């Protein structure tokens with residue numbers, strides 16, 4: 001029996017990577033899915049493939065969220081997945097360490113990752129209130145649980161998502177609503193996000209291997225593996241789970257030292 005039959009689910013940043021994999025998995029479980037992204041071409045392609053709707057949504061834009069709320073006033077599952085590292089532009093990655101990160105670069109990452117998640121949670125609570133039930137899934141990161149010296153804004157924004165997820169969980173429970181909110185903390189999942197960090201060329205495989213050398217499972221994760229966790233949190237099987245944080249990181253956070261042995 002598919003696990004998400006009868007549920008309307010919205011995923012942000014769903015044109016590719018983890019978001020697209022979540023869309024595929026949700027549809028496989030019988031959900032009706034709304035694909036959103038700023039990448040209209042990619043988002044429409046994903047929606048077309050699964051028979052879902054596409055809406056252009058910049059998660060950092062309050063106006064976009066208001067327009068979405070007018071079009072889609074009711075929802076069962078919300079996945080706040082859209083996120084950036086700050087290294088997306090062409091050329092050499094800009095400095096994002098605490099000493100040299102520019103204020104506008106800091107704000108730009110927080111606008112998408114943190115403001116986007118805040119606005120997505122606010123929209124979702126309102127869209128779930130009529131039924132009094134729903135599941136909000138926030139994609140944080142392993143970087144929200146430890147310091148990341150060269151990606152200060154990313155780490156800060158993901159840590160704030162972790163905390164805000166618990167605030168949302170407690171707020172909804174306090175309101176007598178069965179609206180659950182949990183965070184997922186992936187690490188090293190192979191998606192286009194890694195392009196600027198791993199680069200291309202013949203030695204890319206070597207850089208990939210070096211990157212996961214300290215990961216206990218010694219490999220990158222796959223977007224489908226994160227999607228499987230999202231399915232579980234979206235389904236009624238997780239009805240008693242709220243305010244939880246789930247790591248999916250090949251074991252990195254299992255010990256104080258990353259290397260096993």
Ligand SMILES: NC(=O)c1ccc[n+]([C@@H]2O[C@H](COP(=O)([O-])OP(=O)(O)OC[C@H]3O[C@@H](n4cnc5c(N)ncnc54)[C@H](O)[C@@H]3O)[C@@H](O)[C@H]2O)c1
Nearest residue numbers: 013015017018038058059081082083141186188189191193
């Ligand atoms: N890949 C990993 O290793 C990893 C690890 C930890 C956490 N995450 C998190 O998982 C989520 C998905 O990451 P991914 O690896 O699939 O990344 P990705 O770069 O492959 O995909 C991100 C998607 O978000 C969209 N997006 C960017 N800015 C947006 C905005 N303002 N509004 C709406 N959409 C926007 C992009 O167009 C893209 O389709 C992110 O929140 C990321 O931080 C990823």
